[in-house]
Amino acid sequence: MLIKELTDLNGVSGNEKEVRDFIKDKINNFCDTIKIDSIGNIIAYKKGINSKFKVMLSAHMDEVGFIVSGHTDKGFLKFKPVGGIDDRILPGKRVLVGKKRLCGVIGSKPIHQQEKDEREKISKVKNLYIDIGAESKDEAEKLAPLGEFISFDSEFIEFGKNSIKAKALDDRVGCAVLIEALKNSFEFDLYACFTVQEEVGLRGAQVAAYNVMPDVALVIEGTTCADVPNVEPYEYSTIQGNGAALTIMDRTCICDKELVQFLHDVAVKNNIKVQYKQTTSGGNDSGQIQRTGTGVKTASISVPCRYIHSPVSVMSRSDYESVERLTIAALNQMSKNKDFLKSLSKLTSGKEQLTK
Amino acid sequence: MNIIKNLEYLSELIGVAGFEENAAEKVAELFKDYCDTVKVDKFFNVICLKKGYNKSAKKLMITAHIDEIGFLVNSIDEKGFLGITNVGGIDSKILLAQEVIIHGRQDIIGIIGATPPHLLKPEDVGKPIKIRDLRVDTGFEGVELKKVVSIGDTVSFKSKFSIMNDLKASGKSFDNRASVACLLEILRYLREVNHENDIILVASTQEETTVVGVTTASYAIRPDAAIVIDTSHGDIPDLSKDYSSTPGKGPEISIGPNLHPKMVTKFFELGRENGISFQKMVEAGDTGTEAWATQVSASGIPTALLSIPIRYMHTAVETVNIEDIKYTARLVAEFAKMNSEELVEVLCL
Numbered sequence: 001m002l003i004k005e006l007t008d009l010n011g012v013s014g015n016e017k018e019v020r021d022f023i024k025d026k027i028n029n030f031c032d033t034i035k036i037d038s039i040g041n042i043i044a045y046k047k048g049i050n051s052k053f054k055v056m057l058s059a060h061m062d063e064v065g066f067i068v069s070g071h072t073d074k075g076f077l078k079f080k081p082v083g084g085i086d087d088r089i090l091p092g093k094r095v096l097v098g099k100k101r102l103c104g105v106i107g108s109k110p111i112h113q114q115e116k117d118e119r120e121k122i123s124k125v126k127n128l129y130i131d132i133g134a135e136s137k138d139e140a141e142k143l144a145p146l147g148e149f150i151s152f153d154s155e156f157i158e159f160g161k162n163s164i165k166a167k168a169l170d171d172r173v174g175c176a177v178l179i180e181a182l183k184n185s186f187e188f189d190l191y192a193c194f195t196v197q198e199e200v201g202l203r204g205a206q207v208a209a210y211n212v213m214p215d216v217a218l219v220i221e222g223t224t225c226a227d228v229p230n231v232e233p234y235e236y237s238t239i240q241g242n243g244a245a246l247t248i249m250d251r252t253c254i255c256d257k258e259l260v261q262f263l264h265d266v267a268v269k270n271n272i273k274v275q276y277k278q279t280t281s282g283g284n285d286s287g288q289i290q291r292t293g294t295g296v297k298t299a300s301i302s303v304p305c306r307y308i309h310s311p312v313s314v315m316s317r318s319d320y321e322s323v324e325r326l327t328i329a330a331l332n333q334m335s336k337n338k339d340f341l342k343s344l345s346k347l348t349s350g351k352e353q354l355t356k
Numbered sequence: 357m358n359i360i361k362n363l364e365y366l367s368e369l370i371g372v373a374g375f376e377e378n379a380a381e382k383v384a385e386l387f388k389d390y391c392d393t394v395k396v397d398k399f400f401n402v403i404c405l406k407k408g409y410n411k412s413a414k415k416l417m418i419t420a421h422i423d424e425i426g427f428l429v430n431s432i433d434e435k436g437f438l439g440i441t442n443v444g445g446i447d448s449k450i451l452l453a454q455e456v457i458i459h460g461r462q463d464i465i466g467i468i469g470a471t472p473p474h475l476l477k478p479e480d481v482g483k484p485i486k487i488r489d490l491r492v493d494t495g496f497e498g499v500e501l502k503k504v505v506s507i508g509d510t511v512s513f514k515s516k517f518s519i520m521n522d523l524k525a526s527g528k529s530f531d532n533r534a535s536v537a538c539l540l541e542i543l544r545y546l547r548e549v550n551h552e553n554d555i556i557l558v559a560s561t562q563e564e565t566t567v568v569g570v571t572t573a574s575y576a577i578r579p580d581a582a583i584v585i586d587t588s589h590g591d592i593p594d595l596s597k598d599y600s601s602t603p604g605k606g607p608e609i610s611i612g613p614n615l616h617p618k619m620v621t622k623f624f625e626l627g628r629e630n631g632i633s634f635q636k637m638v639e640a641g642d643t644g645t646e647a648w649a650t651q652v653s654a655s656g657i658p659t660a661l662l663s664i665p666i667r668y669m670h671t672a673v674e675t676v677n678i679e680d681i682k683y684t685a686r687l688v689a690e691f692a693k694m695n696s697e698e699l700v701e702v703l704c705l
Contacts, residue, residue, distance in 0.1 A: 088485075
């Protein structure tokens with residue numbers, strides 16, 4: 001399964017090569033050109049039947065993880081998080097260090113040896129360390145030099161009725177959708193952008209969108225899903241099993257209203273489960289793409305992921321299918337729907353007039 | 357017989373304290389080839405007898421517990437989340453984002469999720485979650501889940517046995533399956549040895565909760581001396597030297613009121629004479645092991661304690677240095693080779 005293959009790869013922000021090489025290989029036969037830009041984005045171009053408009057699809061290849069930042073005298077690694085990771089989940093977790101995927105564990109003081117105040121305290125990441133079985137500083141430095149990237153070690157597992165657990169569902173689900181979308185042909189020029197460094201500030205998308213300068217952009221993501229015990233229903237954000245999640249507003253952008261409505265209509269028309277993301281927390285590449293050049297009509301379609309940014313992100317297979325179906329149906333609809341293209345045309349001509 | 361393969365096999369057996377039946381059967385199967393008799397008693401202790409050549413000689417008991425920490429299901433909600441309670445001492449702080457296996461009518465996977473940090477109630481910020489507040493995500497709806505899982509079903513850590521930097525391994529329940537692997541290694545060393553005393557190996561149960569396994573086994577066997585093999589804390593940045601030992605430098609031999617002083621001294625001698633690495637650990641009272649119960653079982657049993665240092669005890673990522681299992685096995689085998697006259701001399705205070 002494509003998502004299994006994608007989530008087994010390690011690609012912490014700034015170190016996406018493994019993911020990039022895999023995807024390049026997968027899409028090679030389905031596009032006209034593949035360009036790797038200066039920061040490491042893949043820009044896959046598929047010429048349309050009528051190249052009047054440019055549609056950009058975007059998904060980020062990178063995942064949250066860690067980077068080696070020091071070595072102790074006894075051979076333990078000190079590390080810093082890359083991207084937003086909740087300190088609370090770290091003690092006692094397994095990691096893979098560097099290209100050789102060395103087995104490492106994030107240590108913690110055994111419960112037997114903790115004083116009462118220690119039992120009540122959460123360790124900050126700066127006080128944690130990784131054990132790779134090295135016995136001296138020298139050995140640790142040799143095995144895992146400064147700057148080596150570290151990923152969560154977590155297998156892709158199918159469980160329950162319809163659930164999938166893996167690391168990096170955010171945003172390999174998006175990568176998978178883009179790979180599938182490229183197998184179709186459309187009226188417009190399609191630019192499938194697999195971006196880098198989303199988790200450290202939407203860095204790759206900024207460069208990719210500038211180079212593509214699209215008319216419309218769809219960002220395909222994994223997003224927060226908090227429909228779990230101890231959370232009030234109004235804070236659920238998204239609900240697992242309720243289908244593709246459309247963002248109205250988040251921390252980085254207010255999505256294009258017309259485009260969001262269009263996506264919703266396409267979903268309803270095609271019997272694809274769809275929901276609106278209820279909370280405005282989080283953000284993704286759409287924030288950066290929207291503000292590119294003279295501005296881009298942007299929306300995002302997301303797979304709800306419980307326990308996102310942890311080694312055990314959980315999604316429903318049916319939600320993923322909804323996102324994939326909605327994305328491709330929307331692209332097909334854009335291809336066919338004259339009104340939609342006309343509204344784009346208005347925007348484009350307006351842009352040209354201003355330039356003149 | 358490969359020690360790493362044995363450790364992998366043993367550590368992956370499921371035997372939450374009080375529910376060791378299946379693990380006990382598997383362990384008994386492993387011991388069969390090396391012993392004269394093997395039986396599983398009513399507490400699921402596996403008791404193996406390796407007869408000495410002299411019927412009227414002494415009885416030496418060697419124990420290592422086979423149970424592991426885990427959980428029991430104590431609630432099932434409509435959305436398919438389970439509540440759990442711990443069996444044995446478990447730090448709730450290692451449980452967020454932990455994978456578990458729920459042993460219902462069939463085994464199913466569970467994920468212990470974490471509430472996103474921005475949705476924590478203000479009074480919960482900065483505080484570790486309590487085990488009773490954890491919820492296990494099963495991916496099933498409540499109705500379906502209840503067909504598979506019942507209150508009281510056991511839950512164990514899901515882990516992946518991994519080799520770490522060649523000589524080390526990491527996985528679950530090395531406390532105390534590393535010591536069970538050591539029992540097998542001892543039997544391998546003793547295979548060709550014509551020893552005088554009866555050697556009785558006990559793979560005992562319920563150490564993590566009430567120590568009832570070894571207590572009852574001790575009464576049943578009434579040995580002349582006992583050696584308990586367990587795990588201890590390996591050195592990590594947050595532990596001081598007098599509370600931890602260095603993995604790779606041999607077992608901890610404990611010193612203190614819980615242990616028979618002359619047995620302890622004998623172990624030091626055997627280590628030095630045979631060039632087997634060991635470390636010393638001072639325990640002022642309760643060693644927190646089966647040695648505490650064994651010492652006062654029946655009419656009193658002289659007891660020694662050897663502990664294999666492991667790091668991150670009671671987590672799903674316990675780590676051990678394989679050499680330490682070998683050092684421990686060699687030391688115990690040397691002790692077991694003593695004839696009854698030598699043993700009586702050691703036991704005489």
